[in-house]
Amino acid sequence: MNFLELARNRYTTKQYDTTKKVSDEDIEKLKEILQLGPSSINSQPWKFTIVSNEELKKKFAKSSFINESRVNQASHLVIFSCIDNLSVFEESMKDYLDEGSINYYNQMIKTKPETTIKEWLHNQVYISLGYFLSACAAMGIDSTPMEGIVKEEYDELLKIKDYTTMFAVAIGYRHPEDKNQPNITPKSRKDQEQIIEFR
Numbered sequence: 448m449n450f451l452e453l454a455r456n457r458y459t460t461k462q463y464d465t466t467k468k469v470s471d472e473d474i475e476k477l478k479e480i481l482q483l484g485p486s487s488i489n490s491q492p493w494k495f496t497i498v499s500n501e502e503l504k505k506k507f508a509k510s511s512f513i514n515e516s517r518v519n520q521a522s523h524l525v526i527f528s529c530i531d532n533l534s535v536f537e538e539s540m541k542d543y544l545d546e547g548s549i550n551y552y553n554q555m556i557k558t559k560p561e562t563t564i565k566e567w568l569h570n571q572v573y574i575s576l577g578y579f580l581s582a583c584a585a586m587g588i589d590s591t592p593m594e595g596i597v598k599e600e601y602d603e604l605l606k607i608k609d610y611t612t613m614f615a616v617a618i619g620y621r622h623p624e625d626k627n628q629p630n631i632t633p634k635s636r637k638d639q640e641q642i643i644e645f646r
């Protein structure tokens with residue numbers, strides 16, 4: 448299947464088949480895909496937590512608003528966190544960034560207000576989200592990206608120092624009766640003429 452077909456068929460899964468689990472082999476592939484994700488200047492300001500333990504998954508589900516059932520049904524929950532301590536980030540980047548990237552950060556990013564710097568860091572994690580969702584689709588794995596979670600409660604469960612939760616993605620395999628599938632409920636998108644311009 449080519450990427451256009453993947454885009455046409457990928458959707459936000461609302462109901463998962465609880466009898467199917469993502470294999471350990473595919474989880475290993477997803478781990479490497481997350482590791483290889485792109486970011487500006489190779490900043491990599493992220494941590495990813497993959498939850499398969501059912502009891503722990505239930506705890507995250509309770510902090511997931513309307514997504515509670517999806518988290519409980521899904522095979523795994525992948526939590527995307529972003530570094531929240533700028534001094535720790537700036538110290539750690541010396542270990543993996545080249546001189547040009549560090550100079551760019553110091554001259555173009557670090558000179559801005561803290562809120563702007565953190566927004567820039569958050570943007571990198573969103574890039575990894577799109578990359579991850581596309582990878583899941585390519586592997587035949589369904590997904591539900593979720594910003595509708597109680598981030599503070601996720602942080603408490605994660606206990607990851609210097610990082611904060613941004614969003615999570617439930618992954619698994621769609622239930623045959625999931626009404627959100629494109630073949631049942633067609634995707635609703637604006638016309639190309641409304642969103643794409645040629646100049």
